[in-house]
Structures are given as structure tokens and as C-alpha cells.
Amino acid sequence: MPSAVAGQVADLVAQLQAQGLPVSGEGGLLQQLTKLVLESSLEGELDAHLGYAKNDAAGRGSGNSRNGKRSKTVLTEAGPVQIEVPRDRDASFEPQIVRKRQRRLDGIDGMVLSLSAKGLTTGEISAHLAEVYGASVSKDTISAITDRVLEGMAEWQSRPLDEVYPVVFIDALRVKIRDGQVANRPIYLALGVTVDGQRDFLGLWAGEHGDGEGAKYWLRVLTELKNRGVKDVLMLVCDGLKGLPDSVAAVWPQTVVQTCVVHLLRNSFAYAGRQDWSKLAKDLKPVYTAPTEAAAFDRFAEFSEKWERKYPAIVRLWTNAWAEFVPFLAFDVEIRKVIATTNAIESINARLRRAVSARGHFPTEQAAMKCLYMALMGLDPTGKGRGAWVRRWKPALNAFDIHFDGRLTRNN
Template sequence: MTDELERKIIALFALGTSYQDIRAHIEELYGIHLSNGTLNAVTDKLLPELQAWRDRELDAIYPVMWLDAIHYKIKENGRYITKAVYTILGLNVEGKKELLGLYLSEYEGAHHWLSVLTDLHNRGVKDILIACVDGLKGFPEAIASIYPRTEVQHCVIHQIRNSLKYVASKNQKAFMVDLKCVYKAATLSAAESALDELEAKWGEKYPVVIKSWRNKWETLSAYFKYPEYVRTAIYTTNAVEAVHRQFRKLTKTKGGFANENSLLKLLYAGMLQASERWTLPIQNWNLTLSQLSIHFPGRLDDHIDL
């Protein structure tokens, strides 16, 4: 087994290629027959690298961080159970995306997010300006307990999806037209007026939906204080969902995983490949950074040259 052959196997593995297809490919190219055990031994060489990556020291501050979870079936004690993979994507002071960690838990919950945030803190993250999260109950409180000065932005896309679950299909199109006036408004006051109009029109039919928007309005509407070019970066968890789409591509042919390591090493290999494209800062980053330095006075001073 040469280094070149091992690199070839890992490159194919990182694309989500099954062991069966890797074996066939290697046999066709090199005339070598490999067992699943051999392929497993090769891909297991990613595990120490993965552990070092998970333990590495992180930057002291991240202007924006997205936190979300994706679920997989993993075999445990002879049966498959669903576990949550917590994905943390940070935007560093250079405006470049960086996957900070992958964490596994039996289910998604604020308590488990607290342990994730504690780990980030222990690895050197002392401040987060804006945390973009889904609508999980208790999530903002978990963030506040570790990072009390962090501004929480609830993902508007998650909120829209959850809202539509309670709207009759025949009304969804019309409801979305009115709802768009809320989250696409130019100013906070215009958004609040649109929300009042939404309630006046749909409140009797869908009180649960309106109540949800009202209860979360403080964190759903945080982005209105920023110009348009800043808003697009923060008001959804789209950035981390793009990572999850990459993960789904890797795992779409796999119904479940034999153990946690078999999943994590695949996600890690795929993440390394995806992050090769994250070489440039996000659009309008210098303008965004200037805005953030105004909205969060003093907190970026030691980390950037403005």
C-alpha cells in the first residue's frame, strides 16, 4: 500500500464514494483487490487528524457564528438510533468561513448546545458578536450563560418553515406574500407595521403562528439595525445549511453508520474538501466589519486594523 494509493482512497472517500465503488475503482486502475477491512484501516488514519482538529485552539473572537444540527442514524448496542451532529461555522475577522467543530449527541437540545459552547470557550473563543441559530427553545439562554454580550439572531428561514406547518396549504401562497413584507421590510418600524397587518389579516385563523413571531420578535428582528449588505450574512443559517447540503451529498447512499467514528471521519474528509473553496472573504466584508465595529464598540479593536 503506497502513500499515493492511500491518498487516492481517501480522496474517493471524501467524495462520499462507497467502499464497494472504491474497491472496483482501485481494481480497475491498479489491478489490486482490497478488502473493506483494508479500506477501513486506511480511512481510520483520518481519526487522529480529526481529533487534533477538534481540539485545536480557536481565535479569540468571531464576528459571526452559525450554529445548527443535522441528524444521522448510528448503530449502538445492535440497533440504529438517531443522533444529532452539531455543526459550528464561524466567520473570522478576515471575513472567511471556518468550520470550528463537529459534536455528536443523542438528541438536539439547549443543554447539549451548552456543552458545545463551553468547549468553544475552553478552546479559546472569548467573544462572539452575533450568533445565528434555529428556533430551539432555550438556545438563546444557553448562549447567554457563556457569552452574555453576544447578540442572538434567530434564523428567519427556520421560523418561516415552522410557521408554514400550521398554515393550510390553500392559504400558504397568500400568507407568504404578506409574511415577506415582514422579514423583507426596509426598517424595523416597517417590519413591525407589516407584522401588525399580518396579525389583522391572519390572526384569527392562525393565532399560533402570529404568537410565535411575537414571542421571538426580539431575536428574529435583530438584523434590522444593519444595512442590507450586513443583513444577508446574518439573518439566516444558510451558511451552515450549505455545509449540511455537502454532508448530505456525502451520506445520501448510506442508511446508517456502524459507529460514531465512521460518520465523523466521513464528514471531516468532506469538510476538508469543501473548505478548500473558502479562500476569499464574504462579499462586502470590509464594509460589514466597519458596521460591526460601530455596533459593538471596543470589542473588535484588539483584533483588527481599521
């Protein structure tokens, strides 16, 4: 820091001590320090541009010189700060620390993106900046800032992926999107578990209103993943999505499709009266905890005999899902806990739902995808819980490599 600036900083600190100058807020120490640093940096940039310092005799006859200053207010993390921007005579000076027409420092943009990723609406972000920093930022400006992530989202959605994933979870959440009229649209998320036990968000896809996805839709999504480098998926866990098993077979013929047992249970309860839920849960537990497929079939026969007359739809639900329900029964009970449900992805979806719930509905599909992408990027894959996630998967991955004849180690 130049000695002159250091002296001014010392003066400000002394003023704070002597006069009780506030640290933050209007006219506070942080604002004044920010102004001092920005103006000093701008002067230094102009020195470098002209090739000589202010009042230096070397500038005489150089062909360009200083030409006064102009006032400008920029929004900073310390609040709005009015600075004096130096100019040169031939207007060739292009400052970088605070660019021409720039009204916000990058820290504010990062703050807006962070708040948006945590699920705050544009109105809530605007109110937060006004309350905490005394900064006036319009909703349109906030929306424009968050639009900058669209390029990154496109790159993320098309980035290369690993060659093999032991497990891929696919789940959906419903989002209200206004397209002529407000309608519930499914947004699908694919979460892969890597051979090291790490989680990898593979992509987000917007489905159509109703049940129009089917095999053709899923064939396009899975082919996209294959084109991005995924040569093999050992097991794909889902919630009985229409057309998905047929599409999986077309893209990765060896992949086992596993229906999420938790979803199967929830869908069963939807057909039953609340007074029977606990009884149904008790009678279904021997089916999905059976040691073998044959034992599960026997327990299901007992369940059907007891409940088919009252709830035939539940029996039909399990019968239709049987082929995708039984694969996990080939594994140890502890292994089943991590591959038989979409709990791993549902916890992430809970975060995504919080991000969209405050918005009511989105004006466009792009707006919805932007919100979800930012919320997803706001999840720290190296943060709290990462170690537990990896440790939970290690026994499963060892069992996978044995059960699937070394396909994990052959691909790596």
C-alpha cells in the same frame, strides 16, 4: 537517476514505441516503471544500510552482507506491482520506500481518503479501485485506512481558535446511527467568520436522539469553544435551537443571538396548507424586510390579524422567536443578507448530506463523525468562491465594528 536505471527506462520507452506496449493496465509501461523505481530505490537503501554497493570489495568481512531477495506485491496507483525486495544476512535492514509488511503505497491511501471525503462508500471505493487500477482492496482495508483520520479529527476538534468572531453560524443535520436500533441523531456544525472575512470550521458535535440537548448541552459546547480561546462572539446565528440563547448569555454575555429568518419561514410553512404558502410568504416579507423593529412589529400585527384565526401556530411561532428575530433589523439591508440566514452554513451542510446519503445509516457515532469530518476537510477553503465569500463579508465587518463599539478592533 542512476545511469543503469535511466538505460532501463529508455529500453521500456523503446519497447512501447516498437511493440505497442500499453501505457497503463496489466504489464503496462507505468507498472513496469513503478517496479523499476521501487526496486532501484530499495537497492539504494540497502547500499546505505550496509555501507557499500553491491559487488563492492569493501563489503568483505564487514559483518553483514546481502542475502538474496523476496517477492512482494504492493498496491500502487499504477495497479498491483510485484517487486523483489533485497534482504541482508542479519535481518537488520528496515526499508523505508516500501516498509516491511506494507502492501500499499501512500498514494493509494491518499486516494482512498480523497474518495471517501467526496462521499463514496467503502464498497464504491473498492469497486472504483478494481475498475480503474485493477487493484483488489477490501472494504475492511478501506475502513482501516480511513480510521487513520481519527487522530487528526481529535486534534482538529481541540485546536486553538481565534479570540473573537464577528459571526458564528450553528446548524444541524440529521444522521441515522445504529445504536441498538437505528435512530436519527443531530450532528451540529459551527462555522465562524473571522475578522478577515474568512470562514473557519470550529467543530462538530453529536447530539442525542430527540430534544434532549437543551441549555446544559449547549453550555458544554460553548464552554468548549471558550476554553479553546474564543473570548467574544458578536452575533450567533442559529435555527432556534432549544436552550441555546440562555447558554450563549452564560458564556458570552454580550453576544446577540439571531434566529435564521429562512428557517423561520420554512417552519411557518410547515403549519400551513400548500395552497397558502405563496400568500403567507407575500404577507411575511414586509415583516422581515421592514426598515426598523417598530415597523416590523406593525407589519406583524397586520399579518396576525389576517392569519391568526386560520394559522394560530404560525403567529405563536413568530411571537416566541421575536426577541431573536429582530436584532438584524438594526443593520443595513445589504448587511442583513449575510447575517440573517444560515445559508452560508447550509451550502456546506448540503455537501455533508451528500456524503452521508449513500450510506443509509452508520454503525456508530464515531463512524458518522469520521465521515462528516472527512467531507468537511474535503472542502477547499482557498478554492473557487473564496474571493466572493470574503468580498461579501467586507461591508458587513465594517458595519459590525461600528455597531458593536469597536469590539472587533479591540480584540485584534
